[in-house]
Amino acid sequence: MIPPAFEYVRPGSVDEAVRTLADAGEDAKVLAGGQSLLPLLRLRLAFPELVVDVGRIPELRGIHEDEGTLVIGAMTSHHDVIRDPRIRRHAGLLAAATATVADPAVRHRGTLGGALAHADPAGDLPAVILALDATLIAVGPRGRRAIPAGEFFLDYLQTALAPDELLVEVRIPAADGWGFRYEKFQRIAQAWAVVGVAALVRRDNGHIAEAHVGLTNMGAVPLRAGATEEALVGAEAVDAVRRAAESAAEGTHPSSDPSASPAYRAHLARVLTRRAVLTAAGMG
Template identity: 65%
Template structure:
């Protein structure tokens, strides 16, 4: 199918992009890597009046060290994020999850910010951002503001951004020295996650001092598994304790059933994958 007609603009600065988005009205759309938007345009699931292409906004690319955190530009490609030495050292969970996103072609074109702003509950990166307590720098006509991950994802394909706002960068607190792992189950390579688990664990004297766990595709937004996190604190990094904590993965979730899996099967997967993710995170550095 051929997309409906739309106006096209390619700004070169964040301010120009915000202005173009505001001028385009509520039906304007932002184009980042295009890996989600272009198929929707072709199927006419999205019918924008104006397309604001961010490909020339260089200020929104790159990764830099900002003391106790990394700042990742929204237009940084998945491939650049995955291969970044800063990310691998200070936020390895992001690199681990990004390596599972689609295929090489998509990772070379798709963007870190685009995936997060799309807010698909089956996407891998929203749960990772949630587990890492990331914050999102959003720009709009009224200026810039920071939105924590706990407030950014509002509903299915819906974020806290207004129609005239765009995601500029993501601030990720460093978890240097933590063990991390992203565990994902899908029917075939390159497919969306049927269920995924992002886990980060800090050990002290052999026991778990702190844990962060977030679930992919167990509700309309990424879900922090607070019950699992609480069960992990003070527990030994042993199979029995990890299994007991993983059994609480389904608490507070609302998985749906579809052609890929029933809600009950997703709940089962959440327990199994959480145990695997915790085991891998607790034994890695």
């Protein structure tokens, strides 16, 4: 299909992009890698008057370390996230989950910031960022502000970003020594996850000392399985992990669509949580 008519600009800096967004108000859409926005335009599910292409802003790309924190530019591609040795060493969960996103062509064009700002609950990376306790940095006319991942996703395809703000980087605390696993169920290869589970586990003296469990596609936003996380603390055996995983769907509101019913999604959340945590804890 042919998208609706729109104006197009390609700013060369973050400041220029922010000014453009401020002038346009809610009539603008940001184009990052284009893997989410372009299909919406072609299907006429989005009708922006202005598309702001931030793909050529160099300061939005790159990865570096800052006193125990990984700093990832919003326009860093999925391909670069997967290959970067610092991410694989300090935030292996992100690298592992990103490697499951779509196909190689999409991973070369799609970006971390674009996937997060799109805020599709069926996307793999929002739940991963939530499990990693990341902080997202936005820049707008009023300056920079830090948004915890738990406060960033507000509703289906809605984030805490104001219309005149641009997501510029993602900051992730280093998780050295933590086990991790991303499990997801999809009906066909390269499809969206029916349900996904991001598990991050720290063990101490043979038992689980701390666990983070993020859920993909179990509600209008990515979620943490809080009841399961609490139940996992102190677990030493496989049976304890299995019992904790039974509460993975508590407090969730999974949707019903042709892929799965809410009851089936809840079942998948329990099964995938058990698998992910057992593997992350080295018990699988």
